[in-house]
Amino acid sequence: MTDVAIRKLHARRIWDSRGRPTVEAEVTLSDGTVERGIAPAGASRGTREAVDRRDGGKALGGFDVQGALASMREEIAPLLIGRDPFDQAGIDAALIALDGTPTKERLGGNATVAVSLAVLHAAAASRGLPLWRYLAGEEAVMIPLPEIQIFGGGAHAGRRTDIQDFMVMAPKAKSFAEALEVTAEVYIAAGRIMAERGLLQGVADEGGWWPAFSSNEEALDTLVTAIERAGFTPGEEAAISLDIAASEFGKNGRYVLGLEKRELDRDGMAEYLLGWCRRYPILSIEDPFAEDDAEGLRLFTAAVGDHIQVIGDDFLVTNVALVEKAVLDRSVNAVLIKVNQAGTVSEAKAACEAGRRAGFGTIVSARSGETEDVAIAHLAIGWHAGQLKVGSFARSERMAKWNEVLRIEEALGSKAKFAGLGVLPLGARTSSSALGNVAL
Incomplete structure (x- = not known):
């Protein structure tokens, strides 16, 4: 058990390496920790992989992410508030259930992955550990x-x-x-x-x-x-x-x-x-x-x-x-x-x-x-x-x-x-x- 809980999720539109919009999730914990996760995007994509939620239309070539940001603010944020940031598996399972589709197309895979990564970053930072050490625990690691x-x-x-x-x-x-x-x-x-x-x-x-x-x-x-x-x-x-x-x-x-x-x-x-x-x-x-x-x-x-x-x-x-x-x-x-x-x-x-x-x-x-x-x-x-x-x-x-x-x-x-x-x-x-x- 932990006294630390998720207090806030902020959704932000930023830009990726191709100059296209993407989503950033910023998670604030009750101990004051603030960390972010950002969704990348692929060009060649498997048909069964998680789907980015994009707005379509003429603006920004159809790549804008206002719908994904809305998912984060209106549905994912209420789901997260008060949750244990160290329960990564539980939080991710809740995101999957909330979306309810095989490829995350309702909320947007870009929304879910940004949030999932932000929670992970925040949990490691709250413990005062580098992310790799937080993941590996006490086990020896290997440089790839x-x-x-x-x-x-x-x-x-x-x-x-x-x-x-x-x-x-x-x-x-x-x-x-x-x-x-x-x-x-x-x-x-x-x-x-x-x-x-x-x-x-x-x-x-x-x-x-x-x-x-x-x-x-x-x-x-x-x-x-x-x-x-x-x-x-x-x-x-x-x-x-x-x-x-x-x-x-x-x-x-x-x-x-x-x-x-x-x-x-x-x-x-x-x-x-x-x-x-x-x-x-x-x-x-x-x-x-x-x-x-x-x-x-x-x-x-x-x-x-x-x-x-x-x-x-x-x-x-x-x-x-x-x-x-x-x-x-x-x-x-x-x-x-x-x-x-x-x-x-x-x-x-x-x-x-x-x-x-x-x-x-x-x-x-x-x-x-x-x-x-x-x-x-x-x-x-x-x-x-x-x-x-x-x-x-x-x-x-x-x-x-x-x-x-x-x-x-x-x-x-x-x-x-x-x-x-x-x-x-x-x-x-x-x-x-x-x-x-x-x-x-």
Whole structure:
């Protein structure tokens, strides 16, 4: 029991990294603690994830959030007042019941996630604890292995490439700080290569270089060249991670590659991606098939699963029931965790825990429309996720989160344990150098 209670909820419209409206929840506790939570927004979205409540119409491109703010003021605030802020599960269950829809569409997933995060921040602050420590309790924690975007594509860059994220991971890094240094060198080298070729056209939504390539393979070739230019061996100090986001261009077993102006069936898409796995040092692939193509995912994971992490994002939408089904079906071997995709902190935590129990890779992730809220850096550590995906090595809404992990690693000192390659669900947890040439 506690004498601390929620005294006030203030709903505020603020702006995300794309200059679109979003909602901020500010929670005041009876002990004077005041903390905030902010809802991010995705561009590529699974059909089963929590739905943002947007106003539509002409104003602000239809993205205004006055309806979501009204939900917070008129329905959620009365629900919260007087409640125990340390009962996160109870508060989130009450939000879910109040909304009453599978995808939070009535109140708005943006409203529920902002409130859920604000309560979590306030509870940790009231106890005088960093959020990661509040979540982990007395347990030892692990600093996550980062996946960091170098080129942004797909829905994050006007569909200039079919593939959404071309990222690097540092499998041999001994610390988070070292992993960021490796990434910084690759990011700088990639920008210089683009400039030399007359292809430098700014950055995409998540801060990765805007792709100006003639094919998807050209982006991969350029990324390998950037790794080499930075002084690293591809697949050793720096390996490739891809977010295919196949639901954006695939449906009913058919995949339309706009950049290359061709259409592939499931088998053709499989061979397309398996060819990349043979030729490039790929360590991780997210959503290689569309969310409605569970069979494609299952077959692909069976082919590469001992060598490559296969992540479900749109396919699993941070839903514990879908994660548990994927464990039984062996359709993927890793799950992306996005709090706003679930709509509450507790639901996202349940999905993460289900993945960890099954030996899946678990990756806490940001969204393309981000904010200065650094909660996900703490969630990745406090939930023992092992991996963190924030976007690129540019733009302050991204760097705020990378820098927050740096501070936590420094604060832990000799107790800091960096995740490294061992957190990936691979059969052979050794060097990634052979991954690009594995026989599939």
